[in-house]
Amino acid sequence: MLYKWAKLALTLMAGILLNGLCPPALANTTFAESASPDGGADTIPLASIALLLPLRSGPLGAAADAVRGGFLNAYERDKNGLAVTVIEAADTPGDMLAAYLAASKKYDILVGPLSRTGLTAIIQNGQVDKPTLALTQPDFSNGKEMTLPPQLLPVGLSIEAEARQVASWVGADYAPGKVFVLSTGAAWQKRVANAFVQQIQGSGLHADVMTLNLEDGVFNAGALAQLQQRIESEKPRLLFAALNADQARQIRSAVGLETPIFGISQLNPLTLNDNNPEHQIPELNGVRLLDIPWQVEADHPAVMVYPHQPVAADQRRNADLERLYALGIDAFRIAHEIAARNTVFQIDGVTGQLNISFGVGTPSFERIEPAAAYQNGIVTPLGAP
Template identity: 35%
Template sequence: MQRLTPLLLIGAALAWLTPAQAQTPDYIIQSNSAPVRSLTQPAQAPRAAPASAPRSAPMSAAPQASAPVAKPAPARGKVRIGVILPAESSALGEAAAVVRNGIEAAAQVDQNAELVNVDATSDNVVDRYREAVAEGVNVVIGPLSRGSIAQLAPSVTVPTLALNSIGREVAPNPKLYSLSLIVEGEARQLAQLMRDDGRTNPLLIVGGDALSQRLAAAYSAQWKALTGKPVNTLALDPANLLAALQASGQADSLALALDAAQAAKLKAALTPDMAVYGTSQLNAGGNQPELAGIRFVDMPWFLMPDHPAVRRYPRPAAALTTQTERLYALGIDAYRLAVQLAGARANAGLRLDGVTGDLRLGRDRVFDRQLPAGVMGGNALQ
């Protein structure tokens, strides 16, 4: 283990994250088609830059074998946060680097915690966790993968914020919490948004990829829970939009479980008065005139850049893909929640006006994300 200095970056070569990797159930981002070499550059300063965070002192030399190992004391008034991520993993190392960059950016701004870097995979996460706690860590961010979470859960002894969903196979532990970017949460909010907008007969159009299938399943379940009726669903054939256009004539709105390219082709063939809805899956960043008018949900990091809780934190120096930048934002909120968890005596009602959403501690110690809605082609909040 080594202490982190602000914006410290791993030196391992970073691989591209492919859409196929991103859509596996164990993965926490949606899609990404660009490398993250921008992480080799320092983050941009926020608009109102705070004082620079002090660099952590270098670690002292290892003690003699016969000498007792003293527990390091945290800096006065600061929480000591262990950041347990798979930095050297070929599959998750790149995601870990982005998340860690976000954590370090938040730490540099807020300056109320000391970070301790712990590189761990599912093979050694329990041992690394115990070592970190023994050395004085009093709250943990991580792990990142569901496999590592399941391995670690029975051994959690300090407040630990896992950065993925927690499955039923994970042993319950009152000190284990979860913050994730899973698409199922967005799909449920999309169904609620359409219901609140007065839509009564939506058509759900579904792509063939795994991500769209997951999104559609969650949307369908939520729509039935809200209305008592199943939602009409149509699988999109990329080679033939005629069936979708004919089916849309019987609906008062469309819910898209599609990627941005599929949505653009469909949107171009629709009448202008058709109400169309989607999730952050459609937001690829930049100007997307082909999707103009689609109502969608996404995190404040993109939809509310001038909100005080968002503009406080720096953006990456070089542009990441929109999907990859979501992990950076996740790191920012993970840091802020970790500080709260370390000092909370009673966690019920814990809430954060986060850059990834309005975060509230819900059932089974899972943080629910409530997202704002915007309109494609301007991101005007409504």
Template identity: 35%
Template sequence: MSVFGCATPTPTAPKTVTPAPVSQPAVQTPPAAPVTASPAAQPPVVTGVVPAPAPLAATPLPAIGTEPAAPHIALLLPLNSPVFAKAAAAVQQGFLAAAGKELNSLPVRVYPCSDESAEIVALYQKALRAGAVAIAGPLTRNGVAALAATGPVATPTLALNLVDDTRADQLYFFGLPPETEARQAAQRATTAGLLSATVVSTNSPLSKRLAQAFSDEWQREGGILQAGIIYDGDPTPLKDLSQEPGTSVFLAAEPDKARLIRPYINSAIPVYATSQVFSGNTNTLTNYDLADVRFFDMPWLLQPDHPAVMIYPHVVPPMTPDLERLYALGIDAYRLLQVLYQHNPANVLPLDGVTGKISRNGHVFQREGIFAIMRQGLGVPVEGKSRQ
């Protein structure tokens, strides 16, 4: 499973997250330093946007525990996990990239672990003893649940995943759950004046979660939910979908299955999906099969001229879209943690982030993605007032 409980297979056969054990212990990063390399062996070099500065050699830093306690920002990640190391490394790179743009800020110390569910409580206490005044992490859902179960949290802490929990302390949550985009798709289709929807799924665990999230929101918005279709390789039910005005389809599928399904749906029917179907604007030939599919994703992948996107350095060569999204999560996580540490949310939120427009609902930071449509193999942002 992925850090958000979806998108990747079980730990025995991971696809988007592969083993990349990190041998380096926690490090301290000066606030004005350029982006440092990921702890994984031979990571991508991170450079500035325009122009790209020459990469600088990383300076060896003392291991955590050998330096005296001092005020700092702690970043807790499963960098030594055989399953989540690559995802954690992407978040770390984004977090440090944002820290490198912040002048006169506290240094960042990175605290790696292997199994967040078993180690996170001790690691969190270790960071506090070392002087942490603000903490980001853990990353996995199990890790966040373990930390949340320890009781009230007194230090500003931004967990990088979501759990069902009501808090009255200093523990906040921010993540990239795909269900959020499914709900936004339902809201957008309602705004477009569509009256009924058919959910086409593949029966995978992720597909079921997306289908449920869309269906719940669609019915909450007053829409008519038609009988769902589970695609098993037979396109006949797709060809028989109603083309009456006001009908729509929500595609709850992974990219490979979505590309198989879309051509069988009549082009007159509006089709909605999530970022799960979008593999980036570098795969235009592959994306052609997704013609006119509407979906939500983040400015980091859709709007290179977005003001916030232009500020922060990009990894060269680019990572996979899934890892790019986690890199962007790291950038916005650092920015949100600054908001919590400085106790100034009213003057900063909503935040125009690289992952989307971010607001806060209680102790959860909510992200509104960019609405886009597939045109000629490219994901093209749609104007906010459009009724597509």
């Protein structure tokens, strides 16, 4: 059963929460709330949620802690009727699978894993019997798509999905013509470039993919000059930059302002309300991209409601960790809807407009992110793409 009656009188230890966040040392810790602490007749049923994260992982520990912070802060705002248990689950596929299978015997809803390899192990095991919100996307890099279990809903942030949304955006506004797709040999950039190219097909835009070589983070001057010559002679409608912000800055400085440049959230290393002049990138003014509301929409209703992660006064917020913190917020909101037995719903989330069908038929998940552009060296929202 999704719901089970429970009588509990849990008191959180003094000092557990600091600005709404659970300290890094806490794992396998339960947070719960009921309407009647004394166990009276008005006690409400609890849905139990297990949040499985590699909190002690070297590569993924910071990311896991960011997700947990967002998830628990969202839980603090709307905890009634729910119990959340944070479970340490190592990030190796075998350890994650073992933690998942153990948790699935005890909890109503499972949230995790965070790694693609962990999710692949769970899918291949074939024992997804409880509603499961994966915090990543399945790895289809080998070209063979796996059939997802009906109880599994991947809700992780996807740069490939962003690339497809950008392709639909420019396909509607710039066809017909040619688009230069720029990337380096980095694996994530190749995935983004491929996703864009696949989505652009049939739009009237023809994609010409170019892989540029980097040396110590710097593009070869000859390659940049050649790119500029091709732009002048072939006159592409736009450039799609499957790059990071520094790489895009080099491209922009080499080719000038005439040809529009589009990209994904990785073009934005800034965080919301970062007005430090030293962080601004005026070379990218006019470059258009997608990013989540948590990063670009200060007046978004949900963005205004949830607290941000506390950071030391001498530390700069990390954009990627902010995105994962926002993912934690929306993951809880989705789990809350599933706990309420809602099967088709929308959430105006801090990671985008979420359209979800889960619990009846084949699950579906769509995230639509707002369009944005660099203005005065910072990223500001545009209208709908």
